[in-house]
Amino acid sequence: xxxxxxxxxxxxxxxxxxxxxxxxxxxxxxxxxxxxxxxxxxxxxxxxxxxxxxxxxxxxxxxxxxxxxxxxxxxxxxxxxxxxxxxxxxxxxxxxxxxxxxxxxxxxxxxxxxxxxxxxxxxxxxxxxxxxxxxxxxxxxxxxxxxxxxxxxxxxxxxxxxxxxxxxxxxxxxxxxxxxxxxxxxxxxxxxxxxxxxxxxxxxxxxx
Amino acid sequence: xxxxxxxxxxxxxxxxxxxxxxxxxxxxxxxxxxxxxxxxxxxxxxxxxxxxxxxxxxxxxxxxxxxxxxxxxxxxxxxxx
Numbered sequence: 001x002x003x004x005x006x007x008x009x010x011x012x013x014x015x016x017x018x019x020x021x022x023x024x025x026x027x028x029x030x031x032x033x034x035x036x037x038x039x040x041x042x043x044x045x046x047x048x049x050x051x052x053x054x055x056x057x058x059x060x061x062x063x064x065x066x067x068x069x070x071x072x073x074x075x076x077x078x079x080x081x082x083x084x085x086x087x088x089x090x091x092x093x094x095x096x097x098x099x100x101x102x103x104x105x106x107x108x109x110x111x112x113x114x115x116x117x118x119x120x121x122x123x124x125x126x127x128x129x130x131x132x133x134x135x136x137x138x139x140x141x142x143x144x145x146x147x148x149x150x151x152x153x154x155x156x157x158x159x160x161x162x163x164x165x166x167x168x169x170x171x172x173x174x175x176x177x178x179x180x181x182x183x184x185x186x187x188x189x190x191x192x193x194x195x196x197x198x199x200x201x202x203x204x205x206x207x208x
Numbered sequence: 209x210x211x212x213x214x215x216x217x218x219x220x221x222x223x224x225x226x227x228x229x230x231x232x233x234x235x236x237x238x239x240x241x242x243x244x245x246x247x248x249x250x251x252x253x254x255x256x257x258x259x260x261x262x263x264x265x266x267x268x269x270x271x272x273x274x275x276x277x278x279x280x281x282x283x284x285x286x287x288x289x
Contacts, residue, residue, distance in 0.1 A: 013211070014255075017218040021225055028229045034287040036234050036280065040241055043272065044225050047248050047264075054257045060210070064258060166257045173260070177267050177275075184279040191283040198288060 014055035021048035033199045035190065039183045046176040050169045057165040065160040210254070217251045234280045234287055242273035 025048055028041025187197060194202045224247055228240035245268040253261035 010211075013215055013218065017222060020222055024222070024225050024229060032229065032289055034234075034289060036276075036283070037229060037237065037287065037289065040228055040237060040276075043241065044228070044244070047245070047268065050260070050264075051248065051251070054252050054255055054260060057257065058255045062256065064256065161256050166260050169257075169260050170263050173263050173267055177272055180272050181275055184275055188279055188282055197283055 014058070015052065018048050018052040018055065021045075021051065024048075035187045035197045035199060036184075038199075039180065039187065042183065043176065043180055046172070046179075050172055050176075053165045053169050053172075057162040059161045062159060062161045065163045067155065213254050214251065217247055217254060221247045221251060232287060232289075234285050235277065237287075238273060238276040238280055241276060242269055245269035245272060 022045055025041045025043075025045030029038050029045065032038055032041065190202065191197055194205050196202060221244060224240050224244035228237045228244055231237050231240060245264060249261045249264035249269060252258075252264060
């Protein structure tokens with residue numbers, strides 16, 4: 001019994017504090033007769049629940065889930081890829097050039113040399129297409145290598161705290177402010193009507 | 209080191225919550241609520257939730273306290289309990 005209690009005090013004190021705070025807020029909401037005190041109790045209740053969720057995500061020796069930028073690997077890969085694309089463009093250009101040359105040779109050449117010219121043009125076109133394919137392949141390889149290089153800096157999930165409770169609780173904080181504002185506006189309207197914030201007096205005036 | 213800071217701030221948070229509920233002056237209650245919110249945001253920063261901490265510092269400790277003080281000045285400071 002005592003061991004269990006000391007264990008809770010040593011390791012789970014945040015949950016203990018969450019329970020105490022939430023019950024303080026609940027007690028204020030129920031037992032206090034002043035409306036402003038009730039609203040304060042509601043705000044305390046909400047932050048206690050937020051504390052619980054943040055306590056769930058706590059991890060020893062862990063940092064925020066912000067990934068560090070690793071070196072120039074991806075830049076280098078992108079550069080190589082750009083080079084590959086450029087060479088592919090060059091190859092395509094040379095293909096066009098050679099086709100043009102072949103056509104010229106065909107038109108200029110005699111009938112018997114036309115056949116040879118066509119053959120030569122075909123060869124040139126083939127080689128150019130091959131070169132284009134090679135260049136594109138190299139570019140794709142460079143992109144793949146860049147991706148692989150980026151993946152070298154492996155993301156170790158154990159080094160980071162769980163960001164999901166944090167994100168949910170950011171929303172909860174904003175919502176709690178909205179509820180506080182609405183509750184205070186209602187309290188102000190009630191004060192204008194009954195000239196008091198005390199719940200017992202308000203109930204008496206309503207019953208009359 | 210971590211758990212000593214955590215415990216100290218948690219104690220302060222609970223003390224401020226009780227004081228905000230128990231004080232007989234609503235303006236004092238608003239100020240104590242501001243201290244409570246700020247201590248809560250310190251607690252979350254210690255726990256590693258920095259984004260939640262500065263959201264609480266601006267929105268909880270800032271805007272909520274200002275709203276509460278404005279409401280107190282538009283109504284009344286006196287309270288029976």
